[in-house]
Amino acid sequence: MRVRVHEDPAAAAAEAAEVLARRLADRPEAVLGLATGGTMEPLYEDLIGRYKRGDLSFAKATTFNLDEYVGLAPDHPQSYRRYMEEHLFRHVDIDPARTHVPRGDLPPEEAAEAYETDLARLGPVDVQLLGLGRNGHIGFNEPTSSLASRTREKALTASTLRANSRFFGEGETQPTTAITMGIATIMEARHILVLAVGAKKAEAVVNMIEGPVAAMCPASILQHHPSVMVILDTEAACLL
Ligand code: GLP
Numbered sequence: 001m002r003v004r005v006h007e008d009p010a011a012a013a014a015e016a017a018e019v020l021a022r023r024l025a026d027r028p029e030a031v032l033g034l035a036t037g038g039t040m041e042p043l044y045e046d047l048i049g050r051y052k053r054g055d056l057s058f059a060k061a062t063t064f065n066l067d068e069y070v071g072l073a074p075d076h077p078q079s080y081r082r083y084m085e086e087h088l089f090r091h092v093d094i095d096p097a098r099t100h101v102p103r104g105d106l107p108p109e110e111a112a113e114a115y116e117t118d119l120a121r122l123g124p125v126d127v128q129l130l131g132l133g134r135n136g137h138i139g140f141n142e143p144t145s146s147l148a149s150r151t152r153e154k155a156l157t158a159s160t161l162r163a164n165s166r167f168f169g170e171g172e173t174q175p176t177t178a179i180t181m182g183i184a185t186i187m188e189a190r191h192i193l194v195l196a197v198g199a200k201k202a203e204a205v206v207n208m209i210e211g212p213v214a215a216m217c218p219a220s221i222l223q224h225h226p227s228v229m230v231i232l233d234t235e236a237a238c239l240l
Contacts, residue, residue, distance in 0.1 A: 001209060001228045005237040009197035010042060012233045016129070016195045017046035019229065021056050023127050023191075028060040033128030033181075033189055034088075035066050035139075036080045039197055040131060044087040051092045058094035062122055064115075066130070066139035067180035068102040070153055071173075078168055079104060102179040108153035111179050115151045119185065128189035132196040135159050136204040136217035140180035143216045149182030183221055192225055197233040205232060206239040 006012040020043075023030050034040075050056040065080060074081040081101040089099055100118055103111040119125075130138050135157060141149065142157045155177050156164075168174045186192070196205055208219035209230065222228050 001223065001230055003209060003230045003232065003237075003240070005232050005234060007234060009039075009233045012195060012197050012231050013039075013042035014046055016193055016231050017043045017050070019193055019231075020047065020127060020129065021050055024056060024058070024061060027126065028057065029062070030126040031062045031064065031123055033066065033125040033130075033186075034063050034084065035129045035131045036083045036087075037131040039195055040129070041087055043129075043195065047088065048091045056092075058092045061094060062098040063094070063100060064119060064123070064125060064181075065099075065101040066128075066186070067178050068104040068111075069175035070104050070108050070177045070179055071175045073105040074101070074103070076104075078172060078174075102151065102181075104175075104179065108177070108179055112151040112153065115179070115181070116185070119151075119181075123188065125189040127191045127193055128186055130186070130192060130194045130219075130222075132194060132201050132204050132208065132219055133160055134163055134200050134204055136207050136219045138183070138186060138219050138222075140178040141183050141186075141218040143218060145183055145215060145218050147213075147215060147218075147221050148184045150185050151179065151181050153177050154180050183218055187221065187225055191227045192222060192229070194219070194222070194228065194230040196230070196236045199235040199238065201236040202239045205230075205236050209240060 072079040207217040
């Protein structure tokens with residue numbers, strides 16, 4: 001694992017954007033694994049800026065997102081498909097047919113199987129972007145997830161539901177399960193790029209990098225991946 005620590009979250013996001021932009025410049029038809037969450041917003045803003053300046057094109061790229069809430073249709077305001085449309089896809093020249101987000105509105109087993117089939121056909125993912133849950137989850141692979149898991153439905157833990165409740169307004173029902181790429185699915189990416197910022201991630205960061213490889217911290221399995229870059233700010237790195 002290569003670990004890079006930046007003074008502030010903006011610099012961390014900018015370096016992660018630089019890694020993805022470089023990959024796309026070298027390989028315009030790259031398959032990018034994308035993530036959602038607050039941490040990724042400045043990164044996507046940075047990529048949109050590069051596209052608008054004419055420095056970057058997504059025209060030949062393919063994308064696969066990590067996860068989606070079960071029960072939310074693609075156009076639901078809180079769906080991860082909608083997040084991707086709003087934070088990246090609608091602002092750049094990506095071909096909508098080449099963007100993949102698991103379907104939250106299909107029976108989960110059907111959606112998961114279709115996703116794995118698409119990944120097998122179009123993959124492997126060149127660079128998989130990952131955020132980190134406060135409990136060490138990657139995608140929605142919560143603690144105790146099998147390290148051999150594939151795309152499937154997962155129940156969300158109370159702490160994840162609490163952490164993500166900030167995105168749901170009053171009267172909006174927050175789903176309690178999600179479809180997520182499995183840990184083994186994620187590990188098939190050629191390169192992995194983890195972005196984590198803020199003190200709330202510090203414990204998950206130290207468990208990921210220095211802890212034992214254990215299902216209680218799903219991100220710790222990344223220690224077994226041959227090409228991982230972890231980009232942090234000083235707060236997220238403070239326990240290392
Ligand atoms: C969510 C997503 C993850 C994301 C994580 C961190 O639960 N499923 O893919 O990495 O939480 O989110 P945030 O960046 O908002 O802290």
